[in-house]
Amino acid sequence: xxxxxxxxxxxxxxxxxxxxxxxxxxxxGEKTGMPPTAEKNRGSDRTKMSVEHLNxxxxxxxxxxxxxxxxxxxxxxxxxxPSGCGKSTFLRTLNRMNDIxxxxxxxxxxxxxxxxxxxxxxxxSVLRRRVGMVFQKSNPFPKSIFExxxxxxxxxxxxxxxxxxxKVEKALKDAALWDEVxxxxxxxxxxxxxxxxxxxxxxxxxAIQPEVILMDEPASALDPISTAKIEELIQDLKKDYTIxxxxxxxxxxxxxxxxxxxxxxxxxxxxxxxxxxFTNPKDKRTEDYVTGRFG
Amino acid sequence: xxxMARGAIHIKGFVFKGLTIAATAVIVAMLVLVVGNIVLNxxxxxSWGFFVKAPEMGMTAGGIFPxxxxxxxxxxxxxxxxxxxxxxxxxxxxxxxxxxxxxxRLIRVAVGNLAGVPSIVFGLFxxxxxxxxxxGGIDKFLLGGEVAWGQPAIIWASLTLAVLTLPVVxxxxxxxxxxxxxxxxxxxxxxxxxxxxxxxxIVLPHSVPGILTGSILAVSRGAGEVAPIMFTGAAYFLxxxxxxxxxxxxxxxxxxxxxxTQSPDIEGTKPILYGTVLVLLILTFVLNLLAIxxxxxxxxxxxxAR
Amino acid sequence: xxxxxxxxxxxxxxxxxxxxxxxxxxxxxLVEKFILLNAMVAIGAIVLIFVFVxxxxxxxxxxxxxxxxxxxxxxxxxxxxxxxxSPDFIWQPVSERPKYSIIPLIVGTxxxxxxxxxxxxxLGVAAAIYTSEFAPGWVKETIKPIIELLAGIxxxxxxxxxxxxxxxxxxSIFDFTFRLNAVNAGIALGLAVIPIIYTVSEDALxxxxxxxxxxxxxxxxxxxxxxxxxxxxxxxxxxxAGMVLGFGRAVxxxxxxxMASGNAAIxxxxxxxxxxxxxxxxxxxxxxxxxxxxxxxxLFFLGALLFMVTFIINLSGAAYVERLxxxxxxxxx
Numbered sequence: 001x002x003x004x005x006x007x008x009x010x011x012x013x014x015x016x017x018x019x020x021x022x023x024x025x026x027x028x029g030e031k032t033g034m035p036p037t038a039e040k041n042r043g044s045d046r047t048k049m050s051v052e053h054l055n056x057x058x059x060x061x062x063x064x065x066x067x068x069x070x071x072x073x074x075x076x077x078x079x080x081x082p083s084g085c086g087k088s089t090f091l092r093t094l095n096r097m098n099d100i101x102x103x104x105x106x107x108x109x110x111x112x113x114x115x116x117x118x119x120x121x122x123x124x125s126v127l128r129r130r131v132g133m134v135f136q137k138s139n140p141f142p143k144s145i146f147e148x149x150x151x152x153x154x155x156x157x158x159x160x161x162x163x164x165x166x167k168v169e170k171a172l173k174d175a176a177l178w179d180e181v182x183x184x185x186x187x188x189x190x191x192x193x194x195x196x197x198x199x200x201x202x203x204x205x206x207a208i209q210p211e212v213i214l215m216d217e218p219a220s221a222l223d224p225i226s227t228a229k230i231e232e233l234i235q236d237l238k239k240d241y242t243i244x245x246x247x248x249x250x251x252x253x254x255x256x257x258x259x260x261x262x263x264x265x266x267x268x269x270x271x272x273x274x275x276x277x278f279t280n281p282k283d284k285r286t287e288d289y290v291t292g293r294f295g
Numbered sequence: 296x297x298x299m300a301r302g303a304i305h306i307k308g309f310v311f312k313g314l315t316i317a318a319t320a321v322i323v324a325m326l327v328l329v330v331g332n333i334v335l336n337x338x339x340x341x342s343w344g345f346f347v348k349a350p351e352m353g354m355t356a357g358g359i360f361p362x363x364x365x366x367x368x369x370x371x372x373x374x375x376x377x378x379x380x381x382x383x384x385x386x387x388x389x390x391x392x393x394x395x396x397x398x399x400r401l402i403r404v405a406v407g408n409l410a411g412v413p414s415i416v417f418g419l420f421x422x423x424x425x426x427x428x429x430x431g432g433i434d435k436f437l438l439g440g441e442v443a444w445g446q447p448a449i450i451w452a453s454l455t456l457a458v459l460t461l462p463v464v465x466x467x468x469x470x471x472x473x474x475x476x477x478x479x480x481x482x483x484x485x486x487x488x489x490x491x492x493x494x495x496x497i498v499l500p501h502s503v504p505g506i507l508t509g510s511i512l513a514v515s516r517g518a519g520e521v522a523p524i525m526f527t528g529a530a531y532f533l534x535x536x537x538x539x540x541x542x543x544x545x546x547x548x549x550x551x552x553x554x555x556t557q558s559p560d561i562e563g564t565k566p567i568l569y570g571t572v573l574v575l576l577i578l579t580f581v582l583n584l585l586a587i588x589x590x591x592x593x594x595x596x597x598x599x600a601r
Numbered sequence: 602x603x604x605x606x607x608x609x610x611x612x613x614x615x616x617x618x619x620x621x622x623x624x625x626x627x628x629x630x631l632v633e634k635f636i637l638l639n640a641m642v643a644i645g646a647i648v649l650i651f652v653f654v655x656x657x658x659x660x661x662x663x664x665x666x667x668x669x670x671x672x673x674x675x676x677x678x679x680x681x682x683x684x685x686x687s688p689d690f691i692w693q694p695v696s697e698r699p700k701y702s703i704i705p706l707i708v709g710t711x712x713x714x715x716x717x718x719x720x721x722x723x724l725g726v727a728a729a730i731y732t733s734e735f736a737p738g739w740v741k742e743t744i745k746p747i748i749e750l751l752a753g754i755x756x757x758x759x760x761x762x763x764x765x766x767x768x769x770x771x772x773s774i775f776d777f778t779f780r781l782n783a784v785n786a787g788i789a790l791g792l793a794v795i796p797i798i799y800t801v802s803e804d805a806l807x808x809x810x811x812x813x814x815x816x817x818x819x820x821x822x823x824x825x826x827x828x829x830x831x832x833x834x835x836x837x838x839x840x841x842a843g844m845v846l847g848f849g850r851a852v853x854x855x856x857x858x859x860m861a862s863g864n865a866a867i868x869x870x871x872x873x874x875x876x877x878x879x880x881x882x883x884x885x886x887x888x889x890x891x892x893x894x895x896x897x898x899x900l901f902f903l904g905a906l907l908f909m910v911t912f913i914i915n916l917s918g919a920a921y922v923e924r925l926x927x928x929x930x931x932x933x934x
Contacts, residue, residue, distance in 0.1 A: 140482075142501060156487055410919075519756070522884055
């Protein structure tokens, strides 16, 4: 149950270095086809978010028990485990989406760049712009594609038409949807196919340029081709974003994520580099799950 | 013997079903009777002149334009007051109030009771509260005793009607808000929207058809009620149209009432009377049909989206 | 290559820190409080109605001048209006010796309401049984809007119809002496009440779980037997609630009774005689009263009485209908 120890940079690390690092990564730009282990030495070594001794309650029921995890910047962290064991609940604690459910309670700390996001006076709107989310069931608004993608920017206060158009275009390009919709930006998003709607939701989340993207089984409702496209997309996004993804599909987790956490009954049984989880798990329960003996 | 029992059952069934069909038929027949009688006796009056002229010769000739104008003005003022109030109340109940909130329960009890208050009691309320208390208060404290607002006026009548139709708007709006999928609200919050931004940009626009239905039903109700306006501003014959908020006004329903019960020449005014009733009936029917249509289109759209 | 990140950062105008900005926080708080204030108006309205109708009715209990003419005993107890005649109940506020017995008014209201319920309840319930148990889809879809249209007819129109047309029809059928009487008003009232009884009964029947009906049919019962022995009994509480609400509506209805009942404060069991109802009395006399007179306060007392009675009736009826609605919508209501 020990999380992989990152080489956390000293707290005196200033933002400029990581920004430069981000720029370096973007300009070097090529997608790596190398297996996850080799990724360890590319990109940032910073811990973007960390969770310390998290207990989460629905009413009286303890849903998450003593969870400790570090989410590494610019990497993909996957959460696997049988259904109903808390993966989605955990994901939602990272952007405080559980706040809207009545009678929930949280103990422990969730840190974003060193700040506990559950303390008083945190502006939830700002938090959610920095930690974005893509839902399992795509839920574009009954508005045009453009309005959907621009929504987060508008509520954030951006009014300038040209800036909006630029950012919408960039977000749709990053979501690999631009070519398909460039001529019908102002038609309803609900007329697109399932896979396209999900990519609109991804573009929508990307438009506000969050630092972390949370994805709750983003491809579970899609056909294999759309799923492949989305997996490709996620690999591309890694360069600029930190990604946490919940998935039922173990092959997907093995392919896509750098680090994997195995959740069972609300606890993190094991958290390690993905290659270790799948080829050399330390806990028997993990081994049973990844070899298909249950779940 | 089973054969005989079976036969008796079938006869009983025939009678039972027949009675229920008969009851339904009677109801429909009565509706046809009422509407038919009014249409038959009133349709000849529906000329262009009827709609644009004022009454002449002691209500035995001319038109009913002032009553139409007064009704429209009354209902317009009422709508301006009741729709924002009703929508915001429904928004509070559905979007802000916690599930076990005592305030929310109190509001719902109040709304339920408001819906059951007899219309004449609203008239008494309008008289005692709006005219004497508020209007009289304005006259006493702001105008130094001049009698300008402490008397029957279109503003008081429309506010009285607004209180009467408030439950209609609240119930329809809540229904519309309930139909907005929670997915949309979650998506908006996850993108950094605040609660009010979510309501303003996503929830309310999606509820517009339902809110419209409620407003139309409120208008139809308000145009038909007479008891609340009898003592709060309606008048039988006025030589002027209401142009100020403290003017009195003529109104279709009130006109019908007075003409039917206090006209010196009932046979002479019968044609005009029937024509006026027909106009009011057409007005309320059209509004109700419109609301029914919008509502069924909403239901079809919801079924398609599923 | 491009210093895109930095330029976009400035353009963004979204602060990078997590602290809650005071202006935003205050704005959201203000909006919520404003909306709450609006929502409280509904509570305020009921309270104000209670206060202002009650305030003007109070002198009946408190003011000695008013009590001389119109007091509780005047309202309810038999009065000896003249030495020759025996004690009686008469409502005649405008006369040399004002008489304020409200017993005739109560009797009148009850008579009209009785006729209305006798007319409307069987029709409304039977029609509801038809649409929910027997009627094919297209019939159902036509009947419901028709009932809604009936509900939309203004009461002044129904009153007009009763006054001009129905009264003559009834007089020729029943050979009554007076055109305007309890039967005339009652039937017109019934037309107004049918939609309420129909809608609530239909909801109650629809709320009966399919399993009950299916079990009955599977045991060999016919549709009508199922309707009569399974569905209707199960829906009975809801049907009853509908009748309570209809009753409340009939008691409070003003225009129909005002125009169709004859407005004569007669106490008798004969339904063919004119009546004077509580609601109609207020409407008929409020225009003529002197502000502040005993008559004025007596009329407000009548209003307060009506308000209380319908308040209680509706509270019980509506509570049950709400429970029914929750059942129908699967508890999400």
